[in-house]
Amino acid sequence: MTKTVAIIGASGYTGAELIRLIATHPDLEIGALCADRKAGMRLAEVFPHLRHLDLPELTKVDTVDWSGIDLAFAALPHGTSQQIVAAIPERVKVIDLSAGFRLSDTAVYERWYGDAHRAPELQKTAVYGLSEFYRDDIRAARLVAGTGCNAATGMFALLPLLQAGVIDPDEIIIDMVCGVSGAGRAAKEAMLHSEVSEGTHAYGLPQHRHTSEFDEQFGKAAGRPVEVTFTPHLMPANRGILATCHVRGDADEIHATLAERYGPEPFCEVLPMGEAPATRHVRGSNFVHVGVVGDRRSGRVRVFAALDNLTKGSSGQAVQNANLMLGLDETAGLMLAPLFP
Known part of the structure; x- marks a missing residue:
């Protein structure tokens, strides 16, 4: 029942948080890590705190073999995510952590973010990723837009x-x-x-x-x-x-x-x-x-x-959504106690 995921934008803070959470997830494994500007580097070079993990080398997104990937997390800036998400094969479920698909009206997106929406047809299929309020819609979704x-x-x-x-x-x-x-x-x-x-x-x-x-x-x-x-x-x-x-x-x-x-x-x-x-x-x-x-x-x-x-506000919520989309226990990999002090 293990599902394989890709993380696009793995060299950012939300990417690192996704890796941290998925590393101990009982039903998810990481099949690809993408970070175009750091392609070819080992994760330990980018995030030394994760050097204990045996993970794929960072690669460019256009070299990913999607045939074995069940779900992709896109942890990218809002200006770049739409085109990249649109190029992912339709059979792969996607959670976009950027602002790229959060607003249902593309004209409203353009007014607030100052640039034209690059995947307006795909926007029509996006579900807002606030798990506790859109749980049933998220379960049935192919594309989920992570919250701000x-x-x-x-x-x-x-x-x-x-x-x-x-x-x-x-x-x-x-x-x-x-x-x-x-x-x-x-x-x-x-x-x-x-x-x-x-x-x-x-x-x-x-x-x-x-x-x-x-x-x-x-x-x-x-x-x-x-x-x-x-x-x-x-x-x-x-x-x-x-x-x-x-x-x-x-x-x-x-x-x-x-x-x-x-x-x-x-x-x-x-x-x-x-x-x-x-x-x-x-x-x-x-x-x-x-x-x-x-x-x-x-x-x-x-x-x-x-x-x-970084957790409930972004990457943790994204993993919670992934659990729903993949038919897993919603809390899997997420019942970590807070760090204190």
């Missing part, structure tokens, strides 16, 4: 509340802090240690691209257009996202709604009323912690969500 890590964090906090109608869709403010690995592994001056340490700043203003995911998914949940105020901040940490969502509603009803919705979910933990989550309690895991704290003003509530941007 910021977007997923806010959605875990608020989607059940919008679906249940217990918060006002017109009064949502999301403040979020994210670790620097969310910006990827490519060298950037703004990501130098001396630029980001000992400080925190807002970024992606006036409108971060993940806002487009909030618009689409929150609108579906509420049954009408929803526009949130979203401000992300970069924090001097490698991993983790914490969302603080300011909403209007009843705190007890909000907490009860989340507890009921996530009760059967293996990766979603709703904290006791009045307790806020912390990124250090989910680091390196596929868990998301959700908390509810009432405000001193009646009718105002803060809803929190914390997850690891």
